[in-house]
Amino acid sequence: MKLYNVKKNSTTISYAGVLEKVEIMRSTLRWAPKLERADIQKLLNQCNTLRDEVMQLSHKERFVKASTTTVSAKSKSEAERRQALIERSFVYDGVFGENPKLLEALEIAERAAPTDLPVLIDGESGTGKELMAKVIHANGSRADKVYVSVNCGAIPDNLLESELFGHKKGAFTGATGDRKGKFESANGGTIFLDEIGELPLQSQVKLLRVLQSNEIQRVGSDDLIQVDARVVAATNRNLRQLSQQGAFREDLFYRLDVIHVTVPPLRERKDEIPLLYEYFLVEAAERLNRAPLKMSVALRNFLAKYDYPGNIRELSNIIYRLSCLADDTAGLEHLPTELRPAGAVTSKKQAADTVIASGTLSDMKKEASDSAEKQFLEHGLQEVGGKVAELARRIEMNRSHLQTLLKKHGISSKDYRTKTSDKS
Numbered sequence: 001m002k003l004y005n006v007k008k009n010s011t012t013i014s015y016a017g018v019l020e021k022v023e024i025m026r027s028t029l030r031w032a033p034k035l036e037r038a039d040i041q042k043l044l045n046q047c048n049t050l051r052d053e054v055m056q057l058s059h060k061e062r063f064v065k066a067s068t069t070t071v072s073a074k075s076k077s078e079a080e081r082r083q084a085l086i087e088r089s090f091v092y093d094g095v096f097g098e099n100p101k102l103l104e105a106l107e108i109a110e111r112a113a114p115t116d117l118p119v120l121i122d123g124e125s126g127t128g129k130e131l132m133a134k135v136i137h138a139n140g141s142r143a144d145k146v147y148v149s150v151n152c153g154a155i156p157d158n159l160l161e162s163e164l165f166g167h168k169k170g171a172f173t174g175a176t177g178d179r180k181g182k183f184e185s186a187n188g189g190t191i192f193l194d195e196i197g198e199l200p201l202q203s204q205v206k207l208l209r210v211l212q213s214n215e216i217q218r219v220g221s222d223d224l225i226q227v228d229a230r231v232v233a234a235t236n237r238n239l240r241q242l243s244q245q246g247a248f249r250e251d252l253f254y255r256l257d258v259i260h261v262t263v264p265p266l267r268e269r270k271d272e273i274p275l276l277y278e279y280f281l282v283e284a285a286e287r288l289n290r291a292p293l294k295m296s297v298a299l300r301n302f303l304a305k306y307d308y309p310g311n312i313r314e315l316s317n318i319i320y321r322l323s324c325l326a327d328d329t330a331g332l333e334h335l336p337t338e339l340r341p342a343g344a345v346t347s348k349k350q351a352a353d354t355v356i357a358s359g360t361l362s363d364m365k366k367e368a369s370d371s372a373e374k375q376f377l378e379h380g381l382q383e384v385g386g387k388v389a390e391l392a393r394r395i396e397m398n399r400s401h402l403q404t405l406l407k408k409h410g411i412s413s414k415d416y417r418t419k420t421s422d423k424s
């Protein structure tokens, strides 16, 4: 849906341009042959200060436009802001209430959507980053064009470049024909680069080139191909910090982080919980072909207060589980054992009794399978010295899914780290 007729925002473009110049200056200085080391260091420090000033300035500039709507928005109540989004036909494939943090994220996404500027979305696992990326696509001028999603954390390093940029026949063993990459497939539309923090440094250089020149080169080919893909990236890591530590290219970080959207964790928007569980109760009922489940008051109270380390995905999983296991009305006893508040069920035996009393063999099977899953993960982490990425690779599981499972079982990978493991 096209909401505004916004062309490129010149303020933001000049901001990106200035930053780029600073970056070029820094890399030139880094390699200036005739300067003494101390001079280089001094100049680099000056550049760093300059860059920080620009960042602060640009932050103000970036939001000048948004705040002209939100100045009135500031004087508006959250209910009015929410209503205003709905009236502007804001496309959102989920529900949202009146939480100020979420409203702010949605308003930024709405303003960013019709532009072609890169957007970097961050937030914990399961908060709705991918949903936000789709929102940006769906509310922009490319809504009727293709949306291509790539999970940078799930593709082995040696295949990543071919996946993103394509390859030429014979470029490597197994390259039996020419192949288009995701960037080419996303031409005219949006490319969503999920888990961008997992992109190896070598591929980061290539991505930077695409962002600078809108050109790609298939692996094994010298030909340059023009691509026009709007880039939206997401991460659950602190990319700024990673770039300061040298684990992520700083110039790429600034290229991607033109518009920044932070999706707040569910524990910081608990007021949205009832709305969300009602949404999932209806969704689960449709999927499971049953009447929407009712929930006891105790269960509703528990759900409203729980912290959800796995965020919205965890809440959704709980509701699907309840909708599957309970008959007409669910109570605390239908929660997974590890979530059940003390007092609801006091011992394992009682838990088993409760399950047997309510006649749900599937519940017992689920508990056994949960326990096996937990043991499997603990054992796996032990074997790889706490390296989550390595475990994900070995068991061929998406890394963020693995992180969610670890959270679900309350397992901390740090507890399994050996001295030689440097990265989780």
Ligand SMILES: Nc1ncnc2c1ncn2[C@@H]1O[C@H](COP(=O)(O)OP(=O)(O)OP(=O)(O)O)[C@@H](O)[C@H]1O
Pocket (backbone or CB within 6 Å): 093, 094, 095, 096, 123, 124, 125, 126, 127, 128, 129, 130, 131, 132, 236, 276, 279, 312, 313, 316, 400, 401, 404
């Ligand atoms: N406001 C919402 N309303 C309804 N469903 C939502 C909302 N936000 C998120 N969801 C759902 O929660 C689940 C998790 O969202 P999503 O996959 O976008 O999270 P994520 O941040 O990308 O997670 P990860 O970091 O694990 O990849 C999805 O099924 C999504 O549809």
Ligand SMILES: [Mg+2]
Pocket (backbone or CB within 6 Å): 129, 130, 194, 400
């Ligand atoms: Mg995701």
